[in-house]
Amino acid sequence: xxxxxxxxxxxxxxxxxxxxxxxxxxxxxxxxxxxxxxxxxxxxxxxxxxxxxxxxxxxxxxxxxxxxxxxxxxxxxxxxxxxxxxxxxxxxxxxxxxxxxxxxxxxxxxxxxxxxxxxxxxxxxxxxxxxxxxxxxxxxxxxxxxxxxxxxxxxxxxxxxxxxxxxxxxxxxxxxxxxxxxxxxxxxxxxxxxxxxxxxxxxxxxxxxxxxxxxxxxxxxxxxxxxxxxxxxxxxxxxxxxxxxxxxxxxxxxxxxxxxxxxxxxxxxxxxxxxxxxxxxxxxxxxxxxxxx
Amino acid sequence: xxxxxxxxxxxxxxxxxxxxxxxxxxxxxxxxxxxxxxxxxxxxxxxxxxxxxxxxxxxxxxxxxxxxxxxxxxxxxxxxxxxxxxxxxxxxxxxxxxxxxxxxxxxxxxxxxxxxxxxxxxxxxxxxxxxxxxxxxxxxxxxxxxxxxxxxxxxxxxxxxxxxxxxxxxxxxxxxxxxxxxxxxxxxxxx
Numbered sequence: 001x002x003x004x005x006x007x008x009x010x011x012x013x014x015x016x017x018x019x020x021x022x023x024x025x026x027x028x029x030x031x032x033x034x035x036x037x038x039x040x041x042x043x044x045x046x047x048x049x050x051x052x053x054x055x056x057x058x059x060x061x062x063x064x065x066x067x068x069x070x071x072x073x074x075x076x077x078x079x080x081x082x083x084x085x086x087x088x089x090x091x092x093x094x095x096x097x098x099x100x101x102x103x104x105x106x107x108x109x110x111x112x113x114x115x116x117x118x119x120x121x122x123x124x125x126x127x128x129x130x131x132x133x134x135x136x137x138x139x140x141x142x143x144x145x146x147x148x149x150x151x152x153x154x155x156x157x158x159x160x161x162x163x164x165x166x167x168x169x170x171x172x173x174x175x176x177x178x179x180x181x182x183x184x185x186x187x188x189x190x191x192x193x194x195x196x197x198x199x200x201x202x203x204x205x206x207x208x209x210x211x212x213x214x215x216x217x218x219x220x221x222x223x224x225x226x227x228x229x230x231x232x233x234x235x236x237x238x239x240x241x242x243x244x245x246x247x248x249x250x251x252x253x254x255x256x257x258x259x260x261x262x263x264x265x266x267x268x269x270x271x272x273x274x275x276x277x278x279x280x281x282x283x284x285x286x287x288x289x290x291x292x293x
Numbered sequence: 294x295x296x297x298x299x300x301x302x303x304x305x306x307x308x309x310x311x312x313x314x315x316x317x318x319x320x321x322x323x324x325x326x327x328x329x330x331x332x333x334x335x336x337x338x339x340x341x342x343x344x345x346x347x348x349x350x351x352x353x354x355x356x357x358x359x360x361x362x363x364x365x366x367x368x369x370x371x372x373x374x375x376x377x378x379x380x381x382x383x384x385x386x387x388x389x390x391x392x393x394x395x396x397x398x399x400x401x402x403x404x405x406x407x408x409x410x411x412x413x414x415x416x417x418x419x420x421x422x423x424x425x426x427x428x429x430x431x432x433x434x435x436x437x438x439x440x441x442x443x444x445x446x447x448x449x450x451x452x453x454x455x456x457x458x459x460x461x462x463x464x465x466x467x468x469x470x471x472x473x474x475x476x477x478x479x480x481x482x483x484x
Contacts, residue, residue: 006464006465006468007464008464008467008468008471009468009471012467012468012471012472013467015467015470015471016452016467016471019445019470020452023449023451044478045471045474045475045478048474048477048478049446049474051427052427052442052446052447052474052477053446053447053449055426055427055447056338056424056446056447056448056449057449058424059337059338059341059342059424059447061333061334061341061350061354065351066333066337069329069333069354069358070326070329070330070333072355073325073329073358073359073362074326074329076359076362077317077320077322077325077362077365078320078322078325080320081317081318081319081321
């Protein structure tokens, strides 16, 4: 505004001074005496101005209007003042508080966004993925729900999901940690518990067998590069097989183990020479004297 | 009439604007009364100088004071006198009223809220005639000069108050008032 402000000309400045004196209550003739040199042009202007001022001062509102509006104004003002006093005082929004609230809101929005995105993308998450925690949480939630539904169906689905995770990790040469294997074992042990409580129908038995087949295939196919503990893998296979056996009543085929193989100490000469001399003539050299004439 | 003007000026001298406004915010009846007495005559004259109908002037004046009341709680002292704030409200309300009239294309409706019982009808007519001449002449001025004349000479604001109410510099107001009065003198003499 100052850029375009221009000083009034001499006549405008003189007129402003003269009108200010009139505002202060000085008489028109006295003012013109003070500005005697300018009286020829200033006099008509001041008389016009005085006429306008007089016209304005003669404009008076009716007493009724002035009084009624005053009463209305005061009563409304008192009501508002009373209401403002009684109303709870709102704390002023300070910049720090506003910034803190904005930051909190932004953080909450970000968390909600991450949770939503995580839940949406966690369907194929694997251990080690950022959103695997969402998958685990959802599974726990499903677990809770399953206790009111068919627990066998749910446990089989969970087991299949664990197997899928292992297959995916193995195919991409990603490490398979103990926790992943423990999760599959837990599902298998849950199946064992269920088998102790109830008898599986034929369809469920078939599902369990398919689950066992897939699990054993996935575990035996784990590549060495997956950095999985071989003993842990072997133990997981055994638990899965035990679950299938418990559910179907079909025991797994016995596997040769070091404890089942004959040991050299079991066919001792002294034990076999007296009871079954003819049965073990070739195994022990000491038996031949007893059968000799 | 002169006594009333002297009394008005005496009231202005003792008028503690800050105390009165703060009291009005709290709903103090005495402060509200002082505020009304201080600004009502000036506001009414200002409105009457811009609107031809007495009923319109009363309607708009009433609306202005209700707006003042509604917004006085939000008024903050930022170097602007309260009076300038009041007259900005008044100016805006007059503009809104004129726009509404133009939109409707009819004269303003008669108010029923506060009836006009002027005690002296002869005086009222004489005043109206006088103001008719002035108003007709003022209406032929450019808007800026019109506003300055209405606030400065009819409402009775000082140069500084007029400048603050119109968001202009005092120098600007001095130039505008000089030009306006010079033109009005020619118009009145010719008419």
